[in-house]
Amino acid sequence: MRKKFDEPLCPPADSTCTPDFIDAKKDISNLLNTESFAVLATQGEGQPYTSLMSFKVTEDLKKIVFSTPQETRKFELLKKSDKVALLVDNRSQTPPSLNRISAVTITGKANIIPPEKAQKWADFLMEKHPYQKSFIFAPSTALVVVDVYRYFLVKRFQEVVEWSPR
Structure with a gap:
């Protein structure tokens, strides 16, 4: 177990990583x-604020990109604080069994x-x-790239694995 929260749980060059870490990376990817959508959490004036967004992750899982209109509360909050979290889950894709639902919380800048x-x-x-071409390329749309610090993968409601792509 790590002692410092900012230390990677499984550094990329670490050959001692267990299969749990390898599976976590694969499951996260x-x-x-x-999944096409994530819930983005921003903050402002002491309050969290969430937004549903489309996104795409880089192959190395180090960056996530999304687009947003510039004239929104979300964009104003992003300009004030670059700390964000995203949540992606598969609840809409799974059978009724709650044990098959997975979710990942992503923290980053x-x-x-x-x-x-x-x-x-x-x-x-x-x-x-x-299908979002006209929105993505609109002059009023901004692109945001999140540098991912950490992933928290939850499976079967109680199994949590933390993984860092750094």
Whole structure:
């Protein structure tokens, strides 16, 4: 067990990682690549605020990109505080058994991408959400890339594995 919260649980170069860590990475990747939406948690004025968003994760699981209108509370909160969390779950895809539901909470730092650097991230997001082309490329839309610090994978309501892509 780690003593410091910011130490990686399973460093990428660590050959002592157990199969639980390998399975966790695979499970996280599968969940993020099969689900289309996440709940984004931001904060402001001492209150949390959540928003439903479409997203896409990079192959190495280090970054998550999403788009948002600039004239929203969510965007204003992102400008004030870059600390965010996202929740992705598969409850809509699973049979009635509660033991088959998985969820992952993702913590990280949100970076608002300047328009001159947004093209590559817009193209990347479009790969998963082509139906959102007009929204993603609208002048009033901002792209946000989250640098992922940590994943908390929950399976069967009580099995929790923490994993860091760093």
